[in-house]
Structure formats: C-alpha cells, structure tokens
Amino acid sequence: MNSEPIYLVNELTFPNVILFDWHGTLVDTLDAMYLTMEEMLPQLESLDLVGRLIAEEQCRTQDDAKLVRYIRIFRRLHPKILAERRVSRTEIFNAIFGQDIEAKRTAHHAYNRCYRSHYGEVKPFQDGVFEYLSCLKKLGLRIGVATNRSREFLDQEIQLVDDGRWQSLFDVTVCADDVKEYKPDPDVIHQAVARLGVPCDERVWYVGDSHTDMVTAFNAGVTRIFYNGAHWEERWIDRIIAEKEKNPEAPAAVVDSFEELIDVLMALDQREPGRFQCAVDACRPRAFPRRAPPPPRVEPDWHPAVATLTPPELILFDWHATLVDTLDAMYHAVDDMLPQLESLGLMNRLIKPEQSKSPEDAKLVEHVKNYRQLHPKIKADRKISRTDIFEVLFGEDQEAKQIAHKAFNHHYRNHFGTVLPFEPQVRAMLEGIRRLGLHVGVITNRDREFFEHELAAVEDTGWAHLFDTAVCGDDTLKRKPHPDQLLLAIERVGYADTPAVWYVGDSTTDTIASKATNITSVFFNGAQWDLPWLQKIFPGTSRFPHKPDVVVNDFSEFWALVLACVNRTQ
Template identity: 65%
Template sequence: MKNVPLLPTPKTILFDWHGTLVDTQDAMITALTDTLQKIEELGLVERLLPESECKTKDDIKLVRYIRLFRKLHPKILLERRVSRTEIFNAIFGDDEEAKALAHRAYNKNYRTYFGKVKPFQEGVREYLFALKRLGLTIGVATNRSREFFDHEVRTVDDGSWPRLIDITTCADEVTLYKPDPQIIRYTLAQIDTYPRPETWYVGDSYQDMVTARNADVTAIFYNGGCWDQDYLQELFSANPKARPDAIINSLDELMDLLQEVQENAPTAFPKIVEKARPPYFPPPQPPLQHIEPDWHPSVASLTLPDLILFDWHATLVDTLDAMYHAVDDMLPELKKTGLLEQLVDSKLSKSPDDAKLVEYVKNYAQLHPKIKADRKISRTDIFEVLFGENLEAKKVAHSIFNLHYRNHFGTVLPFEAGVRQVLLGLRAIGLKVGMITNRDREFFEHEVKAVEAGTWANLFDVMVCGDDTPNRKPHPDQLIKAAAEMGFQPGKNVWYVGDSTTDVIAAKTGLFTSVFFNGAQWDQTWLHKIFPGNQRFPHQPDVVVNDFSEFWALTLACLRRGLKH
C-alpha cells in the first residue's frame, strides 16, 4: 500500500459486494456467457460502443470480441478479475437503456446459477467483526439484485454475516446502476445521514471509484484483482475524478488505514485499532495470466514482403452472422445430397474436438452447440473437419452453402476499426496488397462494395475468389494465381495473412510465408493443439499476430531490418 494523505475519520464504511467482500465469479461468468450469446436477439449488437469511444485498449478488444464472437474475451475468462457492471459499462458506455436491458437479461440468467459464494479473501468475517468493534456502521451498496444478495449473504460463511452488516442497498431498489451515486445516497439515508467524506466506500472497480466520487464520499480501491501499478496508473490517470483516496491490496491494509487515522486522532474509535484487528490474513493471490502464443512477432524472423495477401472473412471483415446462419441452413441437407455418408471417420480427426463435431453433425445434422457458441471457425474449416481430403464432397458442400448464403449475406463490417488505414498504409510504403477468399465472386463483389460505404473497392491490387480456380483453400491454387497475376513466383516474399488452419495449410503447401491472424484470441495451448507440427499435421504458421496493430508493427519492423532469407 502506498503512503496516502490522512483520510477523514470514518463513521460508516460501505462495501461493494462481488469482487470486494465475496467471490461469485463462477456463477457470474456463466450467467454473462449466456447473456452475451443472446445480445443479437436483444437488439444490443448495434448498441455496442464504437471502438473509437472506448477508454482503454482492453476495452477496445472486449467490444470487438463481443461484437464478433458474442462471448467474453479469453483474457477475462482466465484472469476473472472484472465484474459484469464493469463489462457492461465498457461495452455500452453511457447508453443507460442498453445497460439496463443487459442487466435484466443477466439477472434472468443468473437466477439459474447463483448461490455459489465464498469470501473473496481469507478472513473477511473476522475483519468485518473488527470494524464493528471499532463502532463503525457497516453497509453494502451493490449492483446485485436483492433476490440474489439476500440469498448470498445468508449463505456465505455458514450464514454468519447478516449480524455484521447494518445497512444494504441493491440495484433493484434504486433507479440507476453504479456509477450513479444514488445507491450510496439511498444506503446512507437508512441511518438518517447523507454522503460526506466521513463515509468510506470500498470497491474493487473503476466504476466503484467513480460512484464514490460522484457521491462525495471517500473512495478506497480494493485491489483484489492484484493489478500491477502500471495498470492502475493507466486506469485512473485519464479521469482525475476517478482516482481513489487510497489503494489497498487486502483487508489487513484497510485496518492499517484505520490505525493511521487513530494515530492522528486518538479518540476516533472507542477501541484501539491494534487490539481490535484480527490476526493477519494473507491478501488475494494474483490470477493466472493469459499466455501469448510463442509464434509472437517479437521472436519472428521473416522474409521482407513484396506482396501481402489477406483472407477476407474473419481477417479483414466480419460476416460471421451471415456465415453461421447459412451453415445452419445447409447442414440439414447433407442426407438428401449424399454428403452425410461422406463424412470422415471421426477416428481420423485431428483432435477430440474435431471428432465431436463430426459425430454431432452425423447424428443431428447441425453444428455442435460449442461451435455455434464460440463462433471462431470458418465454414471452410468446418468443411475440412467434416470431409477431410474429399475434394468432391467439399465442392458440393460449398455449392450448397452458397445457395443458403444468398439469403443472408449483405451486412459487412471491418474486423477492426482502422483496417482500411492499414491497407492504405501498406500501399503507401510500396507494398502490393491482395485478397484471397473462398467466397464466390458473386458474394465478394457485393461485400467489398458494402463495407464502409464502398471505400474498399480500390484497395486491392489483386483479388482471387473461390470460383476463380479449380480448387479452393486449403489447396494453394488461389494464392499461386494471385502471386502470378502480380508477377511473383511462390516464395517467402509473398505473405498470406489468414485466421484459419485452412489458410495456414494453403500458405505452407504453396511455399508462401504464413501469418496467422489470431482474431479469435486463441491462447498458446490451443494454438499448439490446432498446429501440432507433427508428421500427420505438419503445417504451422511462421508468425502469429493478435490484431492489426501487431501486424502493422511486424511489417514495419521487417522492413526496417530488411531481412532476406
């Protein structure tokens, strides 16, 4: 804990609930996952905050990931340090109506899972008892609904907490959610007082600190997520009004703050803090970290590019909704078209997940729910899993898909904000830029004119579609054709940037440089699973980039080094 200015003597200490006093992450994450999978039908996709209005880089990634995949970013799932309120504030900004819709949907889902609750850190009950011995009024002001909070407070620590908490306010008892200060005002009104610095509000999030500041009470940031100092500096530097009066890493450090108050005001409390405080309990431990893949640009050594070819769907643009709708429509036709009998033997699948997909399609003629929930693989990858080396079966599958895609295609968004600027930048530094897609030309030509009001139509020096060559990816025909049209032979000086295993196979078998675009944010473990590099599945990317800022930095670094291999 850093030294802080002397704080006002508290009469009341209010706490946030989840992430401060208790851990309900398991139930929260599950309910959030269910909620995000339904944001399209809730009409909330179009109300996601534009990336240009996001506060931090992590918020940008979160908004983009939810827009594309309708689920939490893997970093959030692994580290488990942010609340649903923080997430809704990050992705909807000041759109109170959208946030209210999201909270209502979340509460409906949470009803299925709540009840799994435990103290956030060891010794919470003992610290609350110590605060009571010091004569302090203890309260909770939470965005939790009363239905859930009452059950949780009676459940945690065998029901020993209710006698330790004097006043509580839940989100469904006020008009607005935090960071509106109403919830603190309402809580204090229960003891006939009003917000002032002699009330401390202890919470674990940026929004909690804004709430405290808006209410004019003392803001204490509980660093239960074990964020490092650089992150905290970034978090609070943009908005001075959000800066906490103190940062604590454990409830033991809260007792330290109270002891400092008493040292300067000996009559602040009816008992001596040092004697009232419980034995030391350790702080929360840092969560697991999201591990970046080991094909990272920082360790890559690539040939200087003359031509950079890009995949279309899920690399340059987002057409996920239309693609999955069309796959849903075409799979029931597998039986009558004779394709059901041509599914690969699941025993020959690359991974257990691939085998499950084959068996599920064979039995139910639809995608496995996990595939639909993840929204991370393309129809080409799906067909590769289902039909393996059977080129004729894949051709038929693509043709059936196209019939159904015609009913859904049309809405096309850049995969990231600023993709067009990257493409323009590549051309400005003298590189040739091309596009490779398994889309039929009929669809691609419509989509390239639809994205960003037609401003992409002249960005590419060469464009090769699925029906322009005898074979589609993962066969390298399309890449070879594009390179030839630009006057190049297959070689490492031609980069192919794509998001799928199919793209990597096409690049490597064609002897091009493979840049895997990890827009789905797979971690290192998963990338090793889909690119095992063994005798049966030898193809691995030359480098992995997680977004276009990394790709741009990689390209510039390569140009500066001027590598030729």
C-alpha cells in the same frame, strides 16, 4: 502492489460508516458471473444491442476498444478477461455501452434472467472477511453493502456465504432494484446513507474493486477506497492517483487486502487516539493472507526473430474473419445447410473420429452426425469459418466439400449483405501497405457473387481500389486448403511463390494452403487463441505438420511487423 497502503492516510477523514461493493470485494461469485456472461452475450443480437455497442474510437481505453470489438464479432468475453477474472459485469456493460443508459438497463435485465441458472456458489473473496467485518463492528462503525446485485440474489447469497455468519453484520444493504439506475449512478450509496440517517459526506467510506466503484463514490461525495483484491498492476492505479486533476475519482487509499484496510484504520487511530470505540490494535483479528492472483493467461508467442522473415513484396489476405466480419450471415447459412446433409448424400461421407486432428474435431463430427447442427460451443465461440468446419467434417474428400460449399452458397444468399471491417483501421492499414510500394490481394473461399457485393459494400464506399488482385472460391477447381487460389493470385500479379509473398489468414485452412507453396504464412489470431490452443491446432506432427511462420494478434502488430521487415531492406 505498493507495500504501503496508507500513503494517503493523512488525507483521510475518520469514518463512521463503511459501505462495501459485493461481488469482487466481499465475495467471490466469479464462476456464476462469467457463466452468466457467456450465456447472455450471444443474446445481444436478439436484444437489439449489437448496434448500440459504443464505437471503438469513443472507448475510454484501448483495452475497452478491444473488448467492444471482440464482443461485436464473437459475442463472447475477450479471453484475457476470462483468464484474469478481474472485471465485473457492470464494468463490462459500462465499457461496451458507454453512456447509453437504456442499453445498459436492457443488458443488466438480460444478465439477471440468465443469472438465475447459475447463482448460488458464493464464498468470501479472501480468507478472514468475517473476522475483519466483525472488527469493524467492534470499532463502532456501521457497515453495509451497496451493489448492482438484484435483491433476489443478494439476500440469498448473504444467507449462503460463510454458512450464513454474515447476516447479522450489516446495518444496511441497497441493491440495484432499490434504485432507479445502476452504478456509477450514486443513488445506491445515497440510499444506503439515507437509511442509516447520517450525512452523505467524507465520513462515509465506499470500498470497491473497480473503477466504476470509484466513480460511483465520487459522484456520491464519499471517500473512495480501492480494494485491489484482483491484483491490478500498480501502474494502472498509480496513474489515476498521480493525475487526480484528470481523474477526480482517484481513490483516497488503495488496499491489497482486508488486513491492509485495518492497517489504514490503525494509522488513523494512532493519529487521533480515542475516536473509535476501542483501539484498533486491541480488536483486530490475526492477519489473513491476501487472495492469490489468478494464473496468467499464456499469450501466444510464435514470433521468430524478424530477421528470419523475408521482407514482403506481395501481401495476400483472407477475407472473412481477417479483413472483415461476416460471421452472422456465415453461421446462419451453416445452420440452414447442415440439416440437409442426408438429402445431399453427405452423412456417410463424414470423417471417421480416429481420422480427426484433435478430440475437439472428433466431437464436432459426432455432434453433427447425431444432431445435424453445429455443436453449441462452436456457435458460442464464433471462431471458425465454414471452410474449417467442412475440413473438419470431410477431411480429404474434395467432392463432399464441393457439395457442402455449393449447398452453403444456396443458403448464404438469404443472409449475406452486412459486412464490417474486422478492426476499425483495416482500410488505413491496407492504404499504408500500398504506400510502401507493396502489392496487395485477397484470397477467399467466398464465391465471386458474394465477394464482389461485400467488397463494394464495406464501409459504404467499398475497398475494390485497395487490391491488385482477388481470387474467389469459384475461380479455381479446388478451394483452400489447396494452394490453387494462392498460386493463381501470385501469377496474376506477376510474382513467383517465394517467401517474399505473405499470406495472412485466420484459420488452419489458410496456413495449410500457404505452407503447400513456398510463401510466408502469417496467422491472424483475431480470435485471440492462447498458446496452448495454438499448439493444439498446429501440432507440428508428421500427420499435421503445417505451422505458421508468425502469429499476430491484431493489425497493429501486423503493421509493426511489416514495417520492421521493410525497414531492414532500406
């Protein structure tokens, strides 16, 4: 960040009150917060909130749109958010529900119920917070907390943090259950100022770590100080400051640490000496370092040079979790089917742990064997298909997998019907590929009974006209990961299995099927696995040699890859 946090100091008004956000500003409760979010988000369906997620085209930023998409599909936080550990639950709910106040209220209440199982671990957000707050008191400033925390949690956390040393420092605390609406509604600041008996104007500073905090302070009519303890990139903050006409909530100052907050006050003191009860330089504590940045998420980087890919002539796509989202129905059907393993004669045909590809696979087999259900982590992650599940459970036992698929289909009839594009622009991407003169097809382990219904139902008008061929699970004797379906589709369109045929799929099963032929394997990383996990599921060993030729994280990346390859031939 900018090494000079006081570049806007001439615009600042001397404060008489400084209010702080709580989580992410004064304290670190990230572990409890993210554990709570991971417990709460799978409840969106039962809370009737899935249908109230904001439309992606209405999102404020592309990152917000990706978050909405990821939560809609996987009921989890996007891995980038979990890796960076910067965004609060308030920011998340504002991003995914927009202006739907009732939906946000329901989400916050559900969060609070879950938070009771996790809160208690609380520590200063950076070293020296107690010393810096004590300095503010010596300057004659009144300080307080204005937070979306419930009173139940805030009071306990104040008693716990830093061995309780902070309890006597605050002149006022206002929580979410003290007001009618959550931030960015300004009532939480208005209430705090009213309790202190001072005017609500620019002499009140609000220090917070999020865009929501800045909007809240703007709505309240107080001075906005952005605390960049989370190490947001300079360009993000500078952009909203540079465009203040479009972003009136832009902060009046940005500080990277509490040391820099004191620097701002010292610059004011030097501008007009004597306004504080004592000189800032005389009472400021020794300098404490800013909080260390989080370790970076290791993004997938599996792209060979585009020149190593043969330009496509025929592109085949997997259906579920690649082009469309049918996860709810799929997991419901697997849940119904697994308790029948014994009656289906499949318990003794589960793969032995030492035959599993990874320790995670072995744990899944062991859990299914003991409990006749998926491991809770599998259902929470919502990232692997029933085909991959059966591959993990039964390995090379083709007959066992056929029995399992047949039982799954029986239960799937009770659940299927809802089908959504995996991303909003899937249809446009498919239409674009066809305009390039390329052929397009679908390969799916879905039985035709289900696939044709879903193909006709997606986006109301259906996508049947977008494909030159479609091969389903019951069109061949063997399903993926065997290549029979791919080879049949290629034959129907009149091609040979060459690298000019691309197969795009989201699972190891899709990769294995394509690598059993001579075609190009494109792994669609819609689940946003990071590089270490991709290396784990594609180890490239003699026993598990199959690796994709390229990895794309979304269809915008895929479209760019197609264009780059096609343009090389023109």
